[in-house]
Amino acid sequence: MKIIIKWTILILFMALIRPSTASALSCLSGYVRDANGTPVANVDLDFIDANGVKLVTPGDNTDNTGWYNVCILNSGFYRVTFAPPVGTNLMGRQYLNFDLTTSKVLDVTLDFGVVISGQVTDSLGSPVSTVNINVDSVGGGRLFTPNDKTDPVTGNYWIVTPPGDYRIRYAPPTGDRHRGMQLDFVQISSDTVINIMLSEGLFLTGRVTDRFGVGQALVHIDLRDNITGSKIYVANNKTDTNGDYILTVPADTVELRYSPPYGAHLVGLQQRNFAITGDLINDVQLADGFAVTVHTRDSSGGPVPDADIDFKTASTGAKLFTPYDRINPAGSTVVVVPAGDYTVQLDPPPASSFDQVILSGISISADTTLTVFMPEVVRVGLSGAVKTAGGVGIADVKVDLRDTLFGGKAYVVNNLTDSIGIFGFQVPVGTWDILFAPVRGSRYVAGIMRSVNISVLTVLGDVVLDEGIFLNAHVVDEFNTPLVGVDLDIEFESSL
Numbered sequence: 071m072k073i074i075i076k077w078t079i080l081i082l083f084m085a086l087i088r089p090s091t092a093s094a095l096s097c098l099s100g101y102v103r104d105a106n107g108t109p110v111a112n113v114d115l116d117f118i119d120a121n122g123v124k125l126v127t128p129g130d131n132t133d134n135t136g137w138y139n140v141c142i143l144n145s146g147f148y149r150v151t152f153a154p155p156v157g158t159n160l161m162g163r164q165y166l167n168f169d170l171t172t173s174k175v176l177d178v179t180l181d182f183g184v185v186i187s188g189q190v191t192d193s194l195g196s197p198v199s200t201v202n203i204n205v206d207s208v209g210g211g212r213l214f215t216p217n218d219k220t221d222p223v224t225g226n227y228w229i230v231t232p233p234g235d236y237r238i239r240y241a242p243p244t245g246d247r248h249r250g251m252q253l254d255f256v257q258i259s260s261d262t263v264i265n266i267m268l269s270e271g272l273f274l275t276g277r278v279t280d281r282f283g284v285g286q287a288l289v290h291i292d293l294r295d296n297i298t299g300s301k302i303y304v305a306n307n308k309t310d311t312n313g314d315y316i317l318t319v320p321a322d323t324v325e326l327r328y329s330p331p332y333g334a335h336l337v338g339l340q341q342r343n344f345a346i347t348g349d350l351i352n353d354v355q356l357a358d359g360f361a362v363t364v365h366t367r368d369s370s371g372g373p374v375p376d377a378d379i380d381f382k383t384a385s386t387g388a389k390l391f392t393p394y395d396r397i398n399p400a401g402s403t404v405v406v407v408p409a410g411d412y413t414v415q416l417d418p419p420p421a422s423s424f425d426q427v428i429l430s431g432i433s434i435s436a437d438t439t440l441t442v443f444m445p446e447v448v449r450v451g452l453s454g455a456v457k458t459a460g461g462v463g464i465a466d467v468k469v470d471l472r473d474t475l476f477g478g479k480a481y482v483v484n485n486l487t488d489s490i491g492i493f494g495f496q497v498p499v500g501t502w503d504i505l506f507a508p509v510r511g512s513r514y515v516a517g518i519m520r521s522v523n524i525s526v527l528t529v530l531g532d533v534v535l536d537e538g539i540f541l542n543a544h545v546v547d548e549f550n551t552p553l554v555g556v557d558l559d560i561e562f563e564s565s566l
Contacts, residue, residue: 096170099139100177102132102152104160109136110180111155114216117142117170118149145171152178153216154230159185159261161230162216183230184258188265190225190240192248197225198268201242202305208235208255233259240266241305242318247271249318250305271318276352278313278328280336285313286356287331290393294325296343321346328354329393333404335359340391359406360434365441366397366416368424373401374444376419384411384431409435416442417481423449425498426481453494454530456487456506458514463491464535466509471502474521499525506533513537 102113115130115138125142132138142148150168154160161183165176186205190198199222205213213236215229236256242248249271253264278289289309293302302324309315326344330336337359344352362381366374379395382388390412392405412432418424424444432440456467467487471480480498487493501523508514515538519530545556 094145095141095143096145097139097141097173098150098170098176099137099173100175101136102138102178102180103136105179105181109134110158110160111136113138113155113180114153115140116151116153118151120147142170147171150176151214151216152180154180156217156228159183159230161232162214164214181232183232185228185230185261186238186258186264187226187228187261188263190220190227190266190268193267193269197221197223198242198246198248199223199225201225201227201240201248201268203227203229204239204241205229205231206237206239208237231258238264239303239305240268242268244306245316247273247318249320250303252303271320272346273349274317274319274346274352275350276315276354278309278315279353279355281355281358283355285309285311286334286336287311287313289313289315289331289356290329291315291317292327292329293319294327296323296325299325319346321348326352327391327393328356330356330406332394333361335361335406337406337408338391338393357408359408361437362405362407362434363402363437363439364397364405364416365402365439367401367441367443369443369446373397373399374419374422374424375399375401377424377444378417379403379405380415380417381405381407382413382415384413387413407434414440416444418444420483421496423447447498449496449498450524451494451527452497452524452530453492453528454533456491456493456533456535459534459536461532463487463489464508464512464514465489465491467491467493467514467535468505468507469493469495470505470507471497472505474501474503497524504530506535508535513540 102110104110111132111134113132115127117125117127119125127140127142130138130140147167148170149164149166151162151164153162159182160180163178163180190201192198197220199220201220203215203218205215207213213231215231218227218229220227236258238253238256240251242250247270248268251266251268278286280286287309291304291307293304294300295302302320304317304319307317323343323345326341328339330338335358336356339354339356364379366377368374375397377397379392379397381390381392383390390407392407394403395405397403412434414429414432416427418426423446425447427442427444429442456464458464465487469485469487471482472478473480480502482495482497484495485493501521504519504522506517508516514535517533517535543558545553547553
């Protein structure tokens with residue numbers, strides 16, 4: 071009996087001291103110093119898991135010697151961040167996907183940077199609190215800028231970056247009446263003070279669902295200028311886990327876009343001429359669609375990034391709104407469209423040697439993969455000027471090239487004349503009819519130069535467009551229904 075009791079006590083004791091298989095303790099320790107080797111106190115460490123959840127880690131600041139030692143209960147891979155105290159000129163540092171499956175020692179050096187500071191206020195000069203400030207490198211990605219929210223009391227902020235050219239965004243909290251602001255191409259070469267005034271806006275709220283009424287999370291909502299198509303910056307423009315959103319927007323007539331998460335089998339939605347005159351509720355439902363995976367390749371099979379894809383309805387030529395329709399650096403993307411017959415147009419990357427590809431009769435009734443080989447063409451420069459008979463340059467004249475024999479249109483970009491009538495762009499080598507089309511509604515008559523052989527850098531000189539008279543026509547069928555897309559040609563007849 072005594073032996074049984076002893077073994078029972080031993081078994082219980084072993085169970086208590088055995089480490090849990092469900093979780094394991096891992097510690098990260100080391101010193102934090104600046105670029106001069108001086109210890110940095112009060113650096114705050116954070117650990118963020120794969121779901122973006124920040125762990126609770128008491129005592130996670132460095133001491134006066136720069137030493138830290140932080141333990142986490144669940145070992146694994148984490149984003150580990152080091153945030154220096156506000157008021158220094160030290161930049162934060164982060165380690166992505168850091169392996170903490172076992173304890174590690176990590177000594178960290180924080181580099182010096184330049185300070186971007188200021189105050190965010192409303193139109194009355196009152197501080198706006200908890201405005202989130204994001205800094206993106208022009209041509210690059212998002213910078214890690216810890217402590218990048220305005221002070222809750224003063225509206226002041228203090229962030230540290232390397233010198234460079236940036237886009238800076240000021241985003242008030244969700245549900246705040248103040249509109250966000252975006253500053254483009256901000257050059258930072260030394261400590262800089264930027265004070266911001268945020269104006270009030272209107273609330274645009276709603277819920278995004280699928281056809282079953284289920285709320286859709288992480289749907290991206292964009293506003294575009296109704297005329298120019300340029301993007302209007304809106305803060306906090308994604309739906310929450312229930313599919314709900316609340317945006318602060320300007321009073322305007324805009325184009326409203328709803329983009330589901332990449333790869334979701336939901337079709338993006340575009341609402342044109344959307345008038346915002348007061349607080350509005352706009353609930354939308356996204357249709358089901360099929361995923362079209364598009365790969366673009368060169369002649370050797372390598373990826374062709376940055377090509378642009380358009381899906382056009384075969385029967386009408388109407389272009390669909392398709393989020394994520396630009397090829398990524400790996401040479402692929404996924405576009406979601408409804409079932410139907412389409413013409414697929416792929417425009418090559420700007421300033422590349424590739425030519426446009428048009429695929430006709432593409433029928434989509436299931437998830438589909440398209441691998442497209444982009445043809446390469448030899449291009450040379452074509453330049454000149456378009457002027458009036460009096461020698462004044464004509465702006466915004468469109469210069470197009472059509473094949474002399476078959477009438478096919480050459481793919482060209484940046485083919486408008488500038489403010490003084492000058493044009494210059496790259497064209498494929500060949501024999502072309504060159505068309506000069508002035509802005510619709512102007513009094514200038516379009517011009518054409520026929521059978522121009524272009525094999526080397528070509529300068530056309532001055533192209534003169536005459537003034538003409540307006541001819542307005544209204545084309546209907548026998549039932550007086552307007553006809554769209556009718557081609558009107560005018561031919562001159564010689565007198566007998």
